[in-house]
Ligand SMILES: Cc1cc2nc3c(=O)[nH]c(=O)nc-3n(C[C@H](O)[C@H](O)[C@H](O)COP(=O)(O)OP(=O)(O)OC[C@H]3O[C@@H](n4cnc5c(N)ncnc54)[C@H](O)[C@@H]3O)c2cc1C
Ligand code: FES
């Protein structure tokens with residue numbers, strides 16, 4: 021894929037659906053998600069990689085979509101907050117735990133926080149509270165004071181581990 | 189910030205070099221983009237073209253060959269943090285990566301980008317300096333392998349031109365009985381740029397054979413302090429020598445006043461953090 025001062029045609033699969041558009045080399049992935057795919061659950065707080073509000077998965081890794089180029093997602097799979105629930109609109113266990121634990125106030129940080137929590141629990145399914153804090157260090161919340169967010173992630177971990185054991 | 193600029197995603201170093209040459213230094217390499225995209229957004233960098241290195245597979249990975257560990261420039265901080273090879277040979281490097289930025293940033297940020305960006309506070313630099321790492325550079329005038337100690341020339345500046353690519357980092361295996369650790373002083377625990385950082389390498393337990401001390405964030409470039417090493421080498425590893433090394437580090441650093449701290453405060457911290465870091469090695473710390 022080469023272009024000389026031109027728009028570059030890319031196809032990004034977001035939550036299982038392909039989106040094709042011609043973009044500039046400097047367009048960031050958040051803009052592609054919000055403006056091309058019209059998925060507005062991915063928020064923009066700082067636009068500099070500091071706050072985590074724009075966290076999505078790129079081929080399964082959590083990234084700050086505001087400092088990833090859209091062209092870097094060409095041919096890849098992106099998962100956003102809209103893509104983590106079950107097929108019937110069921111909530112993901114981490115989403116449910118955020119509601120149950122009161123870990124949401126204004127909600128601005130929530131999509132990014134939940135995406136990062138899901139990725140973190142994949143790396144570390146049975147974390148300590150300290151490990152949860154470290155896992156979410158790139159996600160800022162101006163409202164909750166973090167306590168309930170940590171509770172929610174620990175609760176989700178317990179529930180997910182319990183389900184896994186009963187399936188086994 | 190959106191402008192249409194030329195763009196290329198080469199598969200080999202050779203292709204990338206051709207494109208860089210064609211743009212005569214006005215093209216910018218992008219690796220993870222965690223430094224560069226913010227610089228473009230702020231208007232600090234206005235490249236005419238981007239060369240995206242992400243498909244250059246030869247620049248990825250960590251391998252041991254003979255007495256050298258090679259780290260590809262495109263290796264991410266996440267990969268460094270989780271590398272079994274590094275955990276075995278240089279535990280200080282996974283530890284350092286784990287201190288940097290956030291998990292999301294570490295998933296994309298590269299070690300090559302950290303060095304090439306040449307921030308005085310680049311966290312990978314001090315440990316790699318004391319490990320006597322070398323960097324391999326491709327492009328005009330020719331492919332070369334130079335000590336990392338000769339790589340940085342100023343804030344954001346290195347010996348590389350816009351037509352060069354940092355390809356690999358090569359680190360000699362540590363001899364038996366050598367230890368290397370890295371310590372940072374920050375205002376906050378999470379997501380903070382180091383105010384002062386110290387890396388130290390010591391061979392020998394009761395008596396110091398070889399010593400290296402490096403400082404970050406307290407001079408225009410991450411720097412080795414040979415004066416601090418000199419007061420340690422050939423001497424018993426005791427508090428008096430450690431205190432003397434701290435004084436040498438303080439004398440050698442060239443800090444500035446900035447938003448994170450005043451120059452005077454930084455000098456003071458350099459002395460104390462150098463002393464503590466060395467004492468920790470004396471007490472048996474290994475990363
Ligand atoms: C929120 C946040 C927190 C951060 N925290 C830290 C921290 O704690 N410690 C720290 O040290 N840094 C930190 N950084 C800075 C940054 O993430 C690191 O420096 C990172 O390693 C840069 O790598 P990159 O691949 O993203 O570089 P890029 O942004 O892709 O490139 C950086 C520069 O190096 C050049 N370059 C990249 N690769 C090569 C190559 N192979 N050859 C030649 N030139 C090249 C580019 O042209 C560019 O000028 C942070 C950044 C953010 C956004
Ligand atoms: S908006 Fe991307 S990290 Fe803040």
Ligand code: FES
Pocket residue numbers: 123124125126127128129130160161162163164
């Ligand atoms: S709930 Fe408001 S920012 Fe987190």
